[in-house]
Amino acid sequence: MKSLPDDNLHVLIVEDDAILLLSLGDCFRDEGFDVVEAGSGEQALDEIANGNRLDAVCTDIQLGGSVTGWDVADACRQRWPEIAVLYASGDIASMPRPVEDSRYFSKPYNPAELTEACRELCTV
Known part of the structure; x- marks a missing residue:
């Protein structure tokens, strides 16, 4: 279920570059998101298994x-079929998948574009 615009949106950020992970987490928090950070895919799977509400990844x-x-x-x-997904990659060979309610960003990207896209996907 999509969140209402006045709810805090819950986002899981998964990034193996520690500095980028911290920076993105701060950016999303500054924009009013509740943030869960994971430094690996394995850690992200643990967070997903915790069952806490997520609106976006x-x-x-x-x-x-x-x-x-x-x-x-x-x-x-x-777990959440309607979750918004933001994919990012610095590798040109990582082509985006045509997945509903998702957006693809090439690195380097503007973090403000990520938060804006996340909010748009979560409130449609």
């Missing part, structure tokens, strides 16, 4: 370890 596609951003998004969609 913002994930790097290529993560260290055996769990990719695609895997994280698929796990989110299994």
